[in-house]
Amino acid sequence: MKEVIRVNPKRHPTKYLGEEYQRLVRESLTWEPKELQSSSGPSCTIDGREVVMLAANNYLNLSTHPKVVNAMMEATKEYGAGAGSDRSIAGDMALHEELDRRLARFKVAPASLTYQTGFMANEGLIPQLAGRGDLFVSDELNHGSIIDGIRISHADRKIYKHKDMEDLTRVMDEAERHDPPYNHIWIITDGVFSMDGDLAPLSEIAKIASEHGAGVYVDDAHGEGILGEKGRGIVSHFGLDHNQVHVEMGTFSKAFGVVGGHITGSEDLRNFALNKSRSWLLSGAVPPGVAAACIAAIDVLDTEPQWLEKLWENRNYFIKAVQALGFDTGNSETPIVPIMCGESKVAKELTDFVWEKGIYVLPIVFPMVARGKARIRVQLSAKHTKDQLEKAIEAFKEGGEKLRLI
Ligand SMILES: Cc1ncc(COP(=O)(O)O)c(C=O)c1O
Structure with a gap:
């Protein structure tokens, strides 16, 4: 008998795209990035105005x-704008290999592997680390790229309360009773949590992991260049090593000032990641100019400690001043300083207020954070001048008083 194919005459292939966008607009959930007309500096030109960049x-x-x-310009002139291929095929240039080695040396670990972005490192490696019969244990506030990496994998997943070591112990004890026993367990955490600027209790996590024979994976995107000796990151900050934290993941897109992701650990980790991460195997290599710029950025961290010192000086100056005004800065322990506002509406109004005064900051509102926990995220940098910081503090003071936050 001939098969009858039913068609839906009412179906439209793309109408829902516009409808979904309109829903986002109605619920004030759309992103409207501001266009920079200058380099990203402590002050920037946006909409033709010079503003203090704190985002x-x-x-x-x-x-x-x-x-x-x-370094980027010289390498581009010599090697061209692109690498010509995926690293796995024909695009693995000497500069990429040198970057891997330089990073491992900087991290004081046996081996590193660099990826195109940090997102691709997480999304490429995490699903390969664990599959059926394995378990991921993840902090509830981990970055979206970790969440996606875990979702792609076939492993079981359990979430523990943010930084709550009792809850982590409970989850791990429960995992021990799993029948059949899990083959591999990985605990995954951000090093610095990007919405709050607080640190993962990495020493405790490493201890709990070792009691259960579990691996530890830390995403140090916001800790590198900021924490530890010469900015080596959170593993150095806590005096740990690659035998206790088995995967140290990071990015060149933040403190290093360029772009690109990376992982650091044992030689086995590098060999495994290089042969298994689909994002590494199946996507173009970063341009040689980018690799050279990343090497130069590592050199700067190694030889110019003044930037790290200035960053912390600015961070301490700013946080003390806003706390003295009566602002709640949450649990910040780093140059990410949240100004807690409560309702999303208040965070947006304060953002608009300080914007009018020439200060660019980002409101972090539901659904990025829980309802009632909206805040403004302030990110300090080494080159902010005292005048720029004072201008921002004054703008927050006026806005905070107007909105009765202080
Ligand atoms: C915690 C964390 N992990 C990973 C990433 C992704 O890094 P990249 O910008 O290199 O893709 C980010 C960037 O937003 C991040 O904040």
Whole structure:
């Protein structure tokens, strides 16, 4: 008998795209990025106005450091704009390999592997680390790229309350009773949590993991260049090593001022990741200019400690001043300083108020954070001047008083 194919005459292939966008507009959930007409510096030109930039990840201002910029230009002239291929096929240039080695040396670990972005490192490696019969245990506030990486995998997943070591112990004890026993267990955490600027209790996590024979994976995107000796990151900050934290993941897009992701750990980790991460195997290599700029950024961290010192000086100056005004800065322990506002509406109004005064900050509202926990995220950098910080503090003071936050 001939098969009858039913068609839906009412179905439209793309109408829902516009409808969904309109829903986002109605619920004030759309992103409207501001266009920068200058480099990303402590001050930037946006909409033709010069504003103090307090929303960038360029913590050490290395994106405009002459050594980093020159390295990119020289390598581009010599090797071209692109690598010509995926690293796995024909695009693995000497500069990529040198970057891997330099990073491992900087991290004081046996091996590193660099990816195109941090997102691709998480999304490429995490699903390969664990599959059926394995378990991921993840902090509830982990970054979206970790969440997606875990979702792609076939492993079981359990979430523990943010930084709550009792809850982590409970989850791990429960995992021990799983029948059949899990083959592999990984605990995954952000190092610095990007919405709050607080630190994962990595020593405790490593201890709990070792009691259960579990691996530890830390995403140190906001800790590198900021924490530890010479900015080596959170593993160095807590005096741990790659035998206790088995995967140290990071990015060149924040304190390093360039772009690119990476992982660091044992030689086995590198060999495994290189052969299994689909994002590494099946996507173009970063341009040689980018690899050279990342090498130069590592050099700067190694030889110019003044930027790290200035960053912390600015961070301490700013947080003390806003706390003295009566602002709640949440649990910040880093140059990410939240100004807690409560309702989303208040965070947006304060953002608009300080914007009018020439200060660019980002409101972090539901659904990025829980309802009632809206805040403004302030990110300090090494090159902010005292005048720029004072201007921002004064704007927050006026706005905070107007909105009765202080
Ligand atoms: C915690 C964390 N992990 C990973 C990433 C992704 O890094 P990249 O910008 O290199 O893709 C980010 C960037 O937003 C991040 O904040």
